[in-house]
Structure formats: C-alpha cells, structure tokens
Amino acid sequence: MRPRSLLALFLIPMGLIIAAVPQNTTRPYKLTAEELLAEANTRTQFVTPEVVADMIIKKDPSLRLIDVRSQDEFEKYSLPGAINIPYADLLSDEHTDILNQDVFMNVFYSNGTLTANEAWMLTRQLGYENNYVLEGGLNYWFDTILNPEKPSDSSSDEEFAKYDFRKSAGMALGGGNVIMPSQEQSAPSTKPAVKAASKKKKAAGGC
C-alpha cells in the first residue's frame, strides 16, 4: 500500500474520533482546591461598603451589584442598580454571560457575607474573574452607610472623615434613620447589556 493511503487510513479515523467527542470535558474547574484556598486567604475578593457606596453615588458604569438572596428578599429591598441572581440559580446557563466577563466589576452581596462569598468561590473556581463580595453584606451596609455611628470625640480625624463620608453617602442613598427605604424605582429593571466574554489572555510561552 502506498504511504499516503496508509496515512489516510490512520489519520481520517483519528480525525473522526476527535470531531465526534465533546471538547473541554476534562477540567470543568479551572482552579484547584489549593489555588482557591490560597486566593480566598488573601481576602482580596472583598470590597468595603465605602468603595461600593462611592461607586454607586458616582454612577460608576463598571459597577454591577448582584443580589444573591432570594427574589422575595430582593424585591423587598435591594441596593440601587442591583440585579438579582438567587444563589440557587447561580450556575444556570442564562447567568454565565453575566458572571464570566471582563467588562464589569461584579459585586455579590447577601444579608451577611456567607452566601455572597460562597457565590464568589463557586464562580472563581470556574475560572471567572472580576467577581467580588460586598464586605459584611447588607447588615454591615446598614450599620456603616445608612446608619453610621458617630465616632467618640476622642477619635482621630480619619475616623471623622470616614464618618462624614458615610453620613453623606448614606443620605445620598436614602439612609438617615429610615431603615429599608424602597429603592427599586431608581434601579434599572433591565439587565445591562453584557458583552460576550472575550478570550482570556493565555499564559505566555515562546516559540
């Protein structure tokens, strides 16, 4: 038999096999448990309420708040502009474009930190980037932004500056002494358009 026929006899079946099998089935999780633990330990996924409040007031277009609580809780109260992805639905296909992208800074929040942080861990382990967690969740948000505690007279200037910021941010965001103001009206109800996740940059090597 001629070499070309031999080659064809070998290569075409191999090509058929590789065309028939699904790709990327071998490693759905992009980060190993050790890598994730190391990253979680740096605690860089947390953003403070002050940073988030500042971004909301300045209408920073890159901020996208994601409420991971249930829909009921979301409808009762949510942060301005937040969208709702209940924790239970986190991994459904319709949310992939929102969670796996490199345009927005996604900030998960729940009542405390726990659920939001779990959402961050799951998405991070899938290799998604640009997802963060609101430090302390909504409870801490109320304590710091909406009802900030006046520092004692002996506190440092820094404490007072922080308090002043929180106070003004709280007022801008409908705080003061009113708890649970209805903020939904100001929140755009439609999801912002999501650009399809672009290909991530590869690890550099050489040829």
Next chain:
Amino acid sequence: MGPLAVNEIISENTNLLLAFIIGIGFGFVLEQSGFSSSRKLAGVFYGYDTVVLKVFFTAAITAMLGLLFFSLFGWIDLDLVYVNPTYLTSAIVGGIIMGVGFIMGGYCPGTSFCGASIGKIDAMVFVGGLFIGVIIFGAGYGIWEKMYMAKFLGFPKVSTALGLSDGIFALILIIVALGMFWVAEWAEKKFPKAEY
C-alpha cells in the same frame, strides 16, 4: 497536568533545556531528510519536489491530533497553551517578505542553519542576510512600530473564527491536507526534474 512549565511541574530552566534537546533533534532530522538542500526547498514552489510541504503538514496534523487527544485524556489544558498573538498587517507583510526570501534563497530560517552547519556557502550567506534583516528591523523599530502593531486581533484560533469546534476543524484540516498531498504528488509527476 500539562503544560508542564506553566503548571510549574518543571522549572523554566528545565523547559529551556528540553527545548534545546528537542531543537538539536529537530535540526538533525531536518538535515538527515535533505532539508539542508536549497534545491529541495525551492522545489515546492516549482512543483518538482514537494517533500517539504508534505513533511511540515504531516507534522502539523500529528501535533494537532496529539494535542487534542491529550486534552481529551486530561493530560494538557489547551486554555493554557500559548497561542501567538495576531497582528494582521505585520503577519501579511512578514509573510510576503518571508515567502520571497524563501524562493530567492532556497531556505527558511531553520533550514538555513542546517545548511550552514554542514558547510554550505549559500546557507551561510542566507544566515548573514537573516542577521542583516534582524539589524534593520531592530535599529529601525521606530519606523516600523506603527505597522508592526497594527490590526491586533488578539489570540484567535482558526476554529473559533470559523465557529467550529476544534475537533471538527481538525477533521477538515486532515482531509484538506490529504487532498493537498495528492495534488502535490500529481505536481511532482507533471513537473519532473532531473536528479540533483
């Protein structure tokens, strides 16, 4: 598991050592297969000898199938494999310069070193020209920079650009390659050349 260096299974230095050993093997095989002859290489363009085309296409297909099967078995994470960035303008301009040099000189950069290492004068001249080109490019970088960096398309793969899965594209490429081998051998019969 793989890529070995990216996943830090082997160090960067071991990686370079392996590249060195593989490079020597590559050069040796090139030389032994007659690729240090400029006539053989130029033969592709005139149709009388298409071994180069067949060898390099077979190598590409073998490597492609190997990577896809390795990925299937979980031995390598293709997302971590380096893909060359595409700068469209410089790819086209560079391709033309390389192609013209290939026909004129009868060597590509790798085979010119093969030829030079066994003492072929034309290969040495070619290597000299290669360095002159490197110096012109390096010294005049400011002049070329704009063109060099123009039309950056990211790190695309042909399969993604065509909207096909890697596997389907591989199958198509295999069939195309086998078709090309057939045309190449037809050309060899059509444009024969006396033994050299």
